[in-house]
Amino acid sequence: MLGLLLLNLLFLLFDGLYNTAFIQQSLSAWSPAFVSFYEPIHRNFILVDLVFITIFLTEFFVRWIVAIKTEEYLRWYFFPFLRWYDLVGCIPLGGTRIFRFLRIFSILYRLHKNKIIDLNDTGIYRFFAFYYDVFVEELSDRIVVKVLSDAQQDIAAGSPLIDDITQNVIAPRRPVISSWLSGIVNHFGQSINDSKHGDVIRRHVKASVGKAVRDNAQVSTLSYVPVVGRTIENTLESAVTDIVTASIVNLLSDLEAQDIEEFISSGLKDFTPEEQNLDKEFLLVVNECIEAIKGHVSHQRWKSQLIEKQQQKKAAKLQPVMDDSDVKGS
Incomplete structure (x- = not known):
């Protein structure tokens, strides 16, 4: 079918050129016998083209029947709508014959899909694929750079982007975030209280509290008490360690989502000048990150x-x- 299609397209092209006076005069001067042979075909061109059209329509209906048998589509009548160019190309008019050219790509695609041929190994495919990638890359890079440049201008102009994110995105979800943080904190407190997983934290708390107790001037004087001084100091150190560890575990385990939400509300209520300067510095970091992304995209x-x-x-x-x-x- 691909060979017949190419033959038909070449025949259409030649007959279209034969209509010009220059081609007819050139062929008459070069080979009058060929002109005498082809002139009847040219006058009855529509009949010759009908032979090709009959073959193409037969192939179309055979493929339609096969598609129905194999249930290629959800409905039996989908096939002619999806292969509309095959039907339009079979109309024997000058303007519709151009759609036969689309059948070349359709046939090549089916041959490639069924692994009869591999278009990826052809030089033509690699040529068009390379320049297609060049076009897409250049177009997408310019769009991305434009979007990022607009974002930089909005940030430089004092765009309320961060305020909008805080008020419209984070604030409505603050109860969910607080509940999530509460769950993490409670789980962390239970992990510390666990005899196996919390041993590392307890050892660290014991070492820190022990150092603080030993460095305390009042507690260190207990070591001078005869006989029981060192024992009292060790007992006090162990008791303080247990109290601090238990306090941390209770604090983390009993912390509820409402407490975290109140803490966030009171903590984020007022901004000091230092925090405002930190916001500006953060915007500068964002701007520099966007500039780095633009440089990478523009490569x-x-x-x-x-x-x-x-x-x-x-x-x-x-x-x-x-x-x-x-x-x-x-």
Whole structure:
């Protein structure tokens, strides 16, 4: 079918050129016998074209029947709507015959889909795929850079983006966030209280409290008490360690979502000048990050790929020359 289609398209092209006076005069001067042979075909061109149309329509209905048998589509009548260009191309009019050209791509796609041919290994495919990637990359890079530049301008102009995120995105979800934080804190407190998982934290608390107790001037004087001084100091250190550990566990385990929400509300109520300066610094960091992203996006990767291919070709050309010189040297 692909061969018949190409033959039909060449026939249509030649007959269209034959209508011009220049082609007719050139053929008459070059080969009058050919003009005499082809003139009846040209006058009855529609009948010759009907032969191709009959073959194409037969192939179309056979494919339709096969699609119905294999249930390729959800409804049996979907096939002609999805292959509309096949039907339109079979109309014997000058304007609709161009749709037969689309059948070439349809047939090639089916051959590639059924693994009869592999279009990925063809030079034409690689050529168009490379320049398609170049076009998409250049277009997408410019769009992304434009969007990022607009975002930078909004930030520089004092865009209330962060305030909008805080009020419209985070604030409505604050109860969920508070509940989530409460669950994490409670789980952390239970982990500390666990005999296995909380041993590391307890050892750290014991070491910290022990150091604080030993460094305390009042407690250190207990060591001077005869006989029981050192025992009292160790007992006091152990008791304080247990009290601090139990306090931390109770604090984390009993902390509820409402407590966290009140803490967030009171903590974020007023902003000091230092916090405002921190916000400005944060915006500068965001701006620098966007600038770095723009630089990365603006990098034309297709040029790097093209240079790499050229270097590989040069290396492939130099390899036989080096091999010949090695043979001559030996």
